[in-house]
Amino acid sequence: MPVDSLLCRDVHCCNRSDIDGLNAFVNDITQACLAAGEASLPRAGRVGSTGHIPGWNDVVAPVRDKSIFWHNIWMECGRPRSEVIANIMRKTRASYHYAIRKVTRNANDIINKKFADALLHNRGRDFWSEARKLRRSNVSVSSVIDGISTADDIADLFASKYQTLYTSVLYDRSEMESIHCLVDKSLSTSFDQHLIVGVSDVTNAINKLKPGKSDGCSGLSSDYFKHAPRVLAVYISLLLSAVLTHGTMPQEFLTSTVIPIPKGKGLNVTDAANYRGIALSSIFGKIFDLIVLHRFSEQLYSSSLWFGFKAKHSTSMCTTILKEVIAYYAAHGGSLYCTMLDATKVFDRVWNTVSCLTVCFAGIFQECTFVCF
Numbered sequence: 001m002p003v004d005s006l007l008c009r010d011v012h013c014c015n016r017s018d019i020d021g022l023n024a025f026v027n028d029i030t031q032a033c034l035a036a037g038e039a040s041l042p043r044a045g046r047v048g049s050t051g052h053i054p055g056w057n058d059v060v061a062p063v064r065d066k067s068i069f070w071h072n073i074w075m076e077c078g079r080p081r082s083e084v085i086a087n088i089m090r091k092t093r094a095s096y097h098y099a100i101r102k103v104t105r106n107a108n109d110i111i112n113k114k115f116a117d118a119l120l121h122n123r124g125r126d127f128w129s130e131a132r133k134l135r136r137s138n139v140s141v142s143s144v145i146d147g148i149s150t151a152d153d154i155a156d157l158f159a160s161k162y163q164t165l166y167t168s169v170l171y172d173r174s175e176m177e178s179i180h181c182l183v184d185k186s187l188s189t190s191f192d193q194h195l196i197v198g199v200s201d202v203t204n205a206i207n208k209l210k211p212g213k214s215d216g217c218s219g220l221s222s223d224y225f226k227h228a229p230r231v232l233a234v235y236i237s238l239l240l241s242a243v244l245t246h247g248t249m250p251q252e253f254l255t256s257t258v259i260p261i262p263k264g265k266g267l268n269v270t271d272a273a274n275y276r277g278i279a280l281s282s283i284f285g286k287i288f289d290l291i292v293l294h295r296f297s298e299q300l301y302s303s304s305l306w307f308g309f310k311a312k313h314s315t316s317m318c319t320t321i322l323k324e325v326i327a328y329y330a331a332h333g334g335s336l337y338c339t340m341l342d343a344t345k346v347f348d349r350v351w352n353t354v355s356c357l358t359v360c361f362a363g364i365f366q367e368c369t370f371v372c373f
């Protein structure tokens, strides 16, 4: 263990060996976790589509049971070609196949109706179980993107597109420097208790991690942390306390793997524009995020009309409300006017200086040292 780096209490420390020590410590923890996981974590195959068809239990299952019942009777009667039994068998079989086509065609409407019913009857658990089923829906990807077919070239294509996108909003250098000055003035000039991350902070954050989430780079997943002995939380608490003291992040925390996933069903998956990037972040970084969110949850409030990237909220909630309002007016008559704002890739084109200022004014830097990302 890099004892000097971990126990350093100088908030102005710029000692390169301390920073290198923290980087090496993260690397050692990662390798120890990987070795322990290799020996003890069970491995399972990749989870694919659940095969769940919306509306199956309500619409298809009853007619399927009826169809199977009459099919068995028809078999026992010696498979007659033209008798009453045969007609009933054919009719119930047709009903069964019709029900499958019906739920397949109306899958989105059935899902939306279940959302609405869950909201209407305040069945919170049903609502979120429907949301989880919706998220699990499997959308296939293409082996040809924008006319390119080799894996390396496709990866380069997306890398180039994301590089352009994430640097598309320029910022004024002097404006950013003035923000740095503002932050510097807010920082503590000496070591204080706020810079200490307790073992309980880390344990609580690890408990909040979702199981089975990979970091996409080192090979670690949240399971390694959730099943680790308590001593890992002790190491991470020492590490994060040293990170806050030195105001710098180990390289491992900053590495994200961006994977493109299709934006939805029914789109042309050979077009790169129909994919959006999802960043698989370091698990250490996620633990740090959860600790910050927990400590500053009171300052980090948002509008009640904000639905995305928020605990116990989903953008499906507001789109469902919109669709229900439209359905109401469509059913009852009257005029409905709607204004749409196209905020394409709004979270990718972040105005850096404004987001920094927003965090400053949230009061976070009054209590916590500035960590450079």
Ligand SMILES: [Zn+2]
Residues within 6 Å of the ligand: 005, 008, 009, 010, 013, 014, 015, 018, 246
């Ligand atoms: Zn130091």
